[in-house]
Amino acid sequence: MSPTFLEVAMYVLIFSSLLCLDRIGRGPTAPDRAISIDTLGTIMIGFCCIMALWPTPTDSPSASPFMDYYMTIAIAWAIISFIGSLALAKYLEGRCYDA
Amino acid sequence: MLETIALWLFGIGLAFDVLGCIGLVRLPDVYNRAQASTKCVTLGTTMILVATGLFGVGGNWPLFIKSILCAVFLLMTAPVGAHAICRSAYVSGVKLADVSVEDAFTQRARTIRAEHRQRAEEIERNLREVEKSEEAEA
Numbered sequence: 001m002s003p004t005f006l007e008v009a010m011y012v013l014i015f016s017s018l019l020c021l022d023r024i025g026r027g028p029t030a031p032d033r034a035i036s037i038d039t040l041g042t043i044m045i046g047f048c049c050i051m052a053l054w055p056t057p058t059d060s061p062s063a064s065p066f067m068d069y070y071m072t073i074a075i076a077w078a079i080i081s082f083i084g085s086l087a088l089a090k091y092l093e094g095r096c097y098d099a
Numbered sequence: 100m101l102e103t104i105a106l107w108l109f110g111i112g113l114a115f116d117v118l119g120c121i122g123l124v125r126l127p128d129v130y131n132r133a134q135a136s137t138k139c140v141t142l143g144t145t146m147i148l149v150a151t152g153l154f155g156v157g158g159n160w161p162l163f164i165k166s167i168l169c170a171v172f173l174l175m176t177a178p179v180g181a182h183a184i185c186r187s188a189y190v191s192g193v194k195l196a197d198v199s200v201e202d203a204f205t206q207r208a209r210t211i212r213a214e215h216r217q218r219a220e221e222i223e224r225n226l227r228e229v230e231k232s233e234e235a236e237a
Contacts, residue, residue: 005106012113016120016140023123023132031129031188038180039123039136043116045173046144049151052162068155071165074148078172085180093187093215 009050017043034088041081048074105153108146115143127196129188137181145170190215 020043023036052070122135148170155162189204190211 005109009109009113012117016116019120019124020136029129029188029193031184031191031193032132034184035129035133035136035181036123038177038184039120039140042140042144042173042177043120045169046112046116046147049147049166052151053154068159068162068165071151071162071169075165075169075172078169078176082176082180086183089180089183089187092184093190 003055006050006054010047013043013046013050030092034085034092037088038081038085041077041084044081045074045077048077101153101156105150108150108153112143112146112150115139115146119143127198129193130185130195133181133185137178141173141177145174148173 017040020036020040024033024040027033027036048070052068052074054067056067116139119136119139122139123132126132126135148166152163152166152170155166189208195202
């Protein structure tokens with residue numbers, strides 16, 4: 001994997017997370033913001049994938065070519081994001097706010 | 100060969116992510132936004148995960164196993180979370196956009212709201228009984 005491709009991928013994901021942040025900022029209702037936070041969490045897993053493929057400095061002989069502990073972070077992030085969105089849904093249900 | 104497939108998967112996944120987020124910004128109401136963002140972003144991130152796993156095939160199997168595990172988990176859970184949020188949004192009365200043509204969930208949502216109200220009244224009644232008994236003790 002060439003570093004240039006990874007940099008472009010990073011910029012693309014940064015652009016999408018900025019769009020998500022826009023919706024979090026001006027979403028007219030609370031569920032809008034909840035959905036955007038969920039989406040942002042999913043995009044963060046993509047960031048973790050890019051970091052897992054990022055080439056490591058090779059001056060130390062024992063270094064692995066991949067930083068694959070980032071995939072562990074991605075799994076943990078997926079679990080926590082799922083539980084968080086379920087908790088948000090349960091919290092929002094039955095509350096009346098104006099649309 | 101495997102690397103070419105992985106690069107294509109990575110690129111298509113990124114395109115899906117961006118398109119989903121554009122849908123999140125441009126569509127008119129919560130349900131449309133949830134539809135766009137959840138479907139596109141889930142599929143895109145799953146593709147990115149699978150591509151990451153393909154880079155680990157032959158030599159770095161832990162990366163492969165973790166990526167596939169994360170992809171399966173994401174495919175199972177992300178739609179469930181978005182569905183729960185949309186359902187709670189409808190039950191708490193977020194309106195559909197003006198251009199919507201059909202709404203099949205009205206009746207069921209009314210039932211759910213009635214159940215909520217019943218439960219709230221029950222709790223209130225119990226609280227009042229507790230207050231009364233405390234006053235009687237005093």
